Amino acid sequence: MIIQLDMQSELPIYTQLVNQIIEGIASGRLKPGEPLPSVRSLASDIGINLHTVNKAYTLLKQEGFILVHRQRGVVINPDSMPEITKAYMGKMRGELRPIVAEAISRGMSQEQLLQEMEQIYQEITQTDKEYD
Amino acid sequence: MIIQLDMQSELPIYTQLVNQIIEGIASGRLKPGEPLPSVRSLASDIGINLHTVNKAYTLLKQEGFILVHRQRGVVINPDSMPEITKAYMGKMRGELRPIVAEAISRGMSQEQLLQEMEQIYQEITQTDKEYD
DNA sequence: TAACTGTTATACTTATAATACAACAGTTAT
DNA sequence: ATAACTGTTGTATTATAAGTATAACAGTTA
Structure with a gap:
């Protein structure tokens, strides 16, 4: 798992970690x-503090993306992924809304916007690569 | 212009202001x-500090959404809206990416995701209302 | 026994967000 | 003129979040 951090980003380090692990799963x-x-080891590898990694893992655990066996370590949830709950849909819509609003203000058409979304979806799920 | 603030939100007040004004334009x-x-007056109306409103206005001005005449006041840009620049597209994709990744992880199909985006686009631009 | 695991605790530093109070320069209506 | 308004700027303070540093505990594994 390769982690790329942007120390100049406005996003907290632990958020970047969460995002990258979720994208890794996706x-x-x-x-x-x-x-x-x-x-x-992850903290040491990327040169940050143990607590920062722990905060990211704790969030991922609370959502159900990973499982933590007390002394065995951390694994991607082998049984299931988090569901598409109402709470999640509300969160997702709340995040999308300002992005869509700005796109509209700048004159972007619905077709353009959907095309961008589709492009990103394909980039993440592209099947022409195998990871073993 | 009705402003609805959520003081419990993780989003800063000035960010909520920026978002709502952009959605108002959209x-x-x-x-x-x-x-x-x-x-x-806006700070007084919604019970926050002058500097918080000023920060939101300054950001909107920098992006080109509003114009500020030194003593005449603040207006929605009467001539044009910000363009769809490469910088903007990069920012937008960077914001969409983690949202799409989480949706994929939770098993959401591309069709479902596009439908949500379309729904939000329609909600914001619905033409069955007139604002005069 | 030594080296590792997640977890927890405390303390500290830094940056950001928000507020409070004040003043300046220019405009507008009385 | 003068009072009331505009955006702007400055400084100081408080609160919270992010990140680091150091340390310890309990259990696992080689």
Whole structure:
């Protein structure tokens, strides 16, 4: 699992970590049951503090993306992924809304916008690569 | 212009202000040339500090959504809206990407996702209302 | 026994968000 | 003229979040 951090980003480090791990799952690079580095080794590898990694793992655990066996380590949830709950849909719409509004203000058509979304979806799920 | 703030939100107040004004423009409720409340009156109306409103206005001005005449006040840009620049597209894609990734992880299909986006686009631009 | 695992606790630093109070320069209506 | 308004700027303060540093605990594994 390759992690790319932007220290100049306005996004907190732990948020960037969460995002990249979720994208790893979405892309298939991280498969169910696959182990993740320990909080200490990952922190050491990318040069950040243990607590920052721990915060990201804790969030991912609360949502159900990963499982934590007390002394065995961290793994991608081997059984299931988080559901499409009403709470999640509300969160997602709340995030999309200002993005869509700005696009409209700038004159972007619905077709353009949907095409961008489709493009990103394809980029993430592109099947022409295998990760083993 | 009705402003609805969520003081419990993780989003800063000035960000909520920016978002709501941009959505006002996108929906047509705020038309080109239309005046916005002064920093003091808006701050007073919604019970926040002058500087918080000023920060939101400054950001909107920098992007080109509003114009500020030194002593005349603030208006929605009467001539043009910000363009769809490469920088903007990069920002937009960077915001969409983690949202799409999470949706994929949770098993949402491309069709479902596009439908949500379309729904939000329609909600914002619905033409069955007139704002005069 | 030594090296590892997640977890927890405390303390500290830094940056951002928001507020409070004040003033300046220019405009507008009385 | 003068009072009331405009955006702008400055400084100081408080609160919260982010990140780091150091340390320890309990259980696992080689």
